[in-house]
Amino acid sequence: MSNREGEGKLIQVKGLIKKYGKLTAVNGVNFTVNKGEIFGLLGPNGAGKTTTIEMLVGLRKPDEGSATLGGYDVVTDVGKMKEVMGVQLQATSLFELLTVEELIEMYGSFYKKQVDIEHLIESMMLLEKKSDRVKNLSGGQKQRLAIALALVHDPDVVFLDEPTTGLDPQARRVLWDIILKLKEDGKTIVLTTHYMDEAHVLCDRIAIIDQGEIIALDTPEKLVKLLHSDNAIEFRVIEGELNWNELPNVTKVTKKSNYIYIYSSNLQETLSHLLFICKEKSIIFQDLHIRAATLEDVFISLTGRRLREE
Known part of the structure; x- marks a missing residue:
């Protein structure tokens, strides 16, 4: 060699x-x-x-x-x-x-x-x-x-x-x-x-x-940093509309079907405002998850699709 x-x-x-x-x-x-x-x-x-x-x-x-x-x-x-x-x-x-x-x-x-x-x-x-x-x-x-x-x-x-x-x-x-x-x-x-x-x-x-x-x-680490966030909030909106500009510390928002992915630089503050606004405006949501950002999020951000579509 x-x-x-x-x-x-x-x-x-x-x-x-x-x-x-x-x-x-x-x-x-x-x-x-x-x-x-x-x-x-x-x-x-x-x-x-x-x-x-x-x-x-x-x-x-x-x-x-x-x-x-x-x-x-x-x-x-x-x-x-x-x-x-x-x-x-x-x-x-x-x-x-x-x-x-x-x-x-x-x-x-x-x-x-x-x-x-x-x-x-x-x-x-x-x-x-x-x-x-x-x-x-x-x-x-x-x-x-x-x-x-x-x-x-x-x-x-x-x-x-x-x-x-x-x-x-x-x-x-x-x-x-x-x-x-x-x-x-x-x-x-x-x-x-x-x-x-x-x-x-x-x-x-x-x-x-x-x-x-x-x-x-x-x-892998640098790919996830493309999102400019270590954390993700994922949920489905059932009824109502949310203005993402009202949420603090949001670095990116991605929509896939009726799922919403919010990436935040301050998870606690973003989440507390999200819950407050949803209650105030009677926005109904389901399946809320809080997790670390992953390569799946990178793929969704780049393509608008999940890595493995059903």
């Missing part, structure tokens, strides 16, 4: 575009991924996250733009690139009748080098399942196995495409711990997700992607 270009920036993406007929799935995205970081692509289903990953790992050819991974071009150097990257995709197909150990050994045989299989199985918390057939594993165990297959050749960069989708909360937390341990071990990780809490916990930097475009990119 030391003699190749892009040592500090393991991934460099410039103006990637991918179209399917009249649909532009990815529309000119630009970003870099630093060595040793967890970089997140956060957005709703259909935003272009998976298509972006597929172009970066050589599965789809960009219509326009360019990208390099570890100094290798993602279009012309796919063969060399495979030695330095590991990939876990949403649609990973596993050989159901093989055992966990057999499957990992088979994948390891595809590469010039491989890690210690026993240690890899243990690190993925699959030691007790190593002799079980893949078809008998739970959803979380299959996801950990898919990550093990991506790591079998000790890659520098690991792509994880929505690795916790469909898992129960406990299985998600287990996978989070494994991902954070990979970072401790020096891996560079590109993670796609539509779970805001997952992105906030795991990622050093996040690119928020919507309708094929990156609409914001920074650390």
Whole structure:
């Protein structure tokens, strides 16, 4: 790696575009991924996250733009690139009748080098399942196995495409711990997700992607600070109208359907005035919540929609 270009920036993406007929799935995205970081692509289903990953790992050819991974071009150097990257995709197909150990050994045989299989199985918390057939594993165990297959050749960069989708909360937390341990071990990780809490916990930097475009990119903390508020008041107005200019310390107001999101620099003062005005003007509201501002609020502020629409 030391003699190749892009040592500090393991991934460099410039103006990637991918179209399917009249649909532009990815529309000119630009970003870099630093060595040793967890970089997140956060957005709703259909935003272009998976298509972006597929172009970066050589599965789809960009219509326009360019990208390099570890100094290798993602279009012309796919063969060399495979030695330095590991990939876990949403649609990973596993050989159901093989055992966990057999499957990992088979994948390891595809590469010039491989890690210690026993240690890899243990690190993925699959030691007790190593002799079980893949078809008998739970959803979380299959996801950990898919990550093990991506790591079998000790890659520098690991792509994880929505690795916790469909898992129960406990299985998600287990996978989070494994991902954070990979970072401790020096891996560079590109993670796609539509779970805001997952992105906030795991990622050093996040690119928020919507309708094929990156609409914001920074650390989770700095993205939330775009709201100029640490706190949010969320509620539904059932009857009446409120003039937001009457409320003190409000930094931003966003409306989504009949939900109102008020961001405040002084939560107590804003809330007390809100309740007073609602009582005085007979404004009826429901489902009032007070909470810290999150990446969900950033997405609503930027797009006017929730991250995961029903």
